[in-house]
Amino acid sequence: MKKPLWTLAVSICTVALVGGCSSGSAPSATSSAAAPAVKSDTPATESKTPAKKDVTLTYIASQGWIKDTEMQLAKKFESETGIRIDYQIIPADQYFNVLKTKLNAKEGPDLFGGQSGKSEISLNYNVEKNAVDLSDQEWTKREDKLSLEQLSLNGKVYALTIWDTGNSFVVVYNKKIYEKLGINVPKTYEELKQASMKIKQAGITPIYEPIADGWHHVLWFAEPGPRYDEATPNLYNDLNANKKKFVDDPSMKTSLTQMKEMYDLGFFGDNTFSDTGADTANKLASGKYAMSLSTQSTPSDVTKINPELKAEDFGFFPIPLADNQFYYINPGGPSKFVYSGSKHIEEAKQYLAFLAKPENLQYMVDNDKTVSNLNFSGLKDKYTDEQKKLFAAYPKRGTDLQDYVNYVNPQWMDMGKDLVAMFSKSMEPIDVLKSIDKRRADMAGVAKDPAWAK
Known part of the structure; x- marks a missing residue:
């Protein structure tokens, strides 16, 4: 299990963007870090702002995988698109059983977290059946190749990993x-x-x-x-x-x-x-x-x-x-999959693409004390002197x-x-x-x- 999961919660904690969970290291929606200013994709010459969607994406993940910075970015994403993210955080010792139960029952959430690794995504998640092929997404051209290999089967990419993969234990x-x-x-x-x-x-x-x-x-x-x-x-x-x-x-x-x-x-x-x-x-x-x-x-x-x-x-x-x-x-880590049975596949892809924008990745590096760098090209790291000595x-x-x-x-x-x-x-x-x-x-x-x- 890759780099994950320090905090073990005592009960399932559902984290909505308007509320926040204070248990352990679960991310809080009231982080002191301000949401970043994200450039609009709408050309300045357009007079109309794209209509916002009244959509809520359900996203389940193991305790410790969703950081404050992602929640702050999710608020910005909602303000731009109207698409809300309902994070449901599951205790680490229960998570994989909960996820497998949902996938086997064909009741998966719009987005689900999972560890990368070829055998992991094949056996535990059966991604060729349960996840959406993301190979055509722009961010795959910038993500570290070793990370992508851990998310790929038969030439198709099935998830997005945003993780400090070089920050080994x-x-x-x-x-x-x-x-x-x-x-x-x-x-x-x-x-x-x-x-x-x-x-x-x-x-x-x-x-x-x-x-x-x-x-x-x-x-x-x-x-x-x-x-x-x-x-x-x-x-x-x-x-x-x-x-x-x-x-x-x-x-x-x-x-x-x-x-x-x-x-x-x-x-x-x-x-x-x-x-x-x-x-x-x-x-x-x-x-x-x-x-x-x-x-x-x-x-x-x-x-x-x-x-x-x-x-x-x-x-x-x-x-x-x-x-x-x-x-x-460790080129892998907790990753983000789009459930193949979701009714909002395009909106889920839109959210992942938003997180993977260079300015948003840099925001995560700059505002998360647990991160020194991320597995994407073109970012400015913040390695300490002791890490450089290491x-x-x-x-x-x-x-x-x-x-x-x-x-x-x-x-x-x-x-x-x-x-x-x-x-x-x-x-x-x-x-x-x-x-x-x-x-x-x-x-x-x-x-x-x-x-x-x-």
């Missing part, structure tokens, strides 16, 4: 704690282990890991995928061609074994099974935790909670499991496991359950890999993948 560490204890940035797992032991001996929990969300801890295994592909050349392609299995790969087994050791040594603290991502900034701000696998915008959240800390007091490094030194890239220190780039290897992302939450079972000693690392292989085979069978039919 990395280990955010407290420089002050590191400096006080004389710790250098870990380049290997052994160095991370020794650093964590030293931190723990100082009475500080080494890593804040929110396992309760169900998805976050899977990142530790999946993000270092480029390292696995490096250690076993052509692994990604061989996995997609069904020439290799997860269970046969030594680097994957090493990574899981190291994760289990981190848990067994208490590096995640005593409450990791009940900890949630929504509390990450608070925990780092307390000074009682030295690190967390988090987004690169987290330090700015920490400083608002604890003014004694500055954003530059935190640095970044990639997950070093299996001695990974790649800066892993990029310079880790020049090797590679696509993470779930965005390249088929039939991984759709089983993300199940992988999370397997890892919990591994931490609880009811599964071994080898069992986790076997479980992943079985689900991949099952999904490939449903998809009638020829590589599994041999």
Whole structure:
């Protein structure tokens, strides 16, 4: 599951543009950011303004996918067109079941959110049946090609991804704690282990890991995928061609074994099974935790909670499991699909085209503190000095496991359950890999993948 979903709401929250939901990180319709001035597409020589439409588009999405900036833009869109957007936000742990139920019942909303990825959009959403072909839309010429690939089947584009795809989850560490204890940035797992032991001996929990969300801890295994592909050349392609299995790969087994050791040594603290991502900034701000696998915008959240800390007091490094030194890239993310059964397909396309205008994309970059850049050409980024140091220190780039290897992302939450079972000693690392292989085979069978039919 890509970069998503810090906040877990306790009930379904319907967000209308006139009202707003204050639960967790759900976007609010009363954001302090002003709606941007958007140029009209109507030529100045025309004397008539196009008639507004009395249409409401229903749009369901998982908690955390709809930002304040999009809601502000939706207000501007409504003022220009008369088309309203009724956002219905579903808790992360319920979202995919709700979406599948609606799609299977042929009662989909006008727009629905979903993760990108070829196997994801094919198996989970059956986009060739349930979504509209958007290949002819102008914005496809400006969107990052890697992002488009994750949204395409048989040469057709089925969704719009607007996401900070380069803002990978990395280990955010407290420089002050590191400096006080004389710790250098870990380049290997052994160095991370020794650093964590030293931190723990100082009475500080080494890593804040929110396992309760169900998805976050899977990142530790999946993000270092480029390292696995490096250690076993052509692994990604061989996995997609069904020439290799997860269970046969030594680097994957090493990574899981190291994760289990981190848990067994208490590096995640005593409450990791009940900890949630929504509390990450608070925990780092307390000074009682030295690190967390988090987004690169987290330090700015920490400083608002604890003014004694500055954003530059935190640095970044990639997950070093299996001695990974790649800066892993996630070209996909939460995406916007138009439901094929909608009565307002053209209006839904119009909304996506509006969001994808360069000036509106730049507005999102400029006014969303969690975004440093977006996956479209021609935008001005706002990378911090620490991010620039990160990029310079880790020049090797590679696509993470779930965005390249088929039939991984759709089983993300199940992988999370397997890892919990591994931490609880009811599964071994080898069992986790076997479980992943079985689900991949099952999904490939449903998809009638020829590589599994041999």
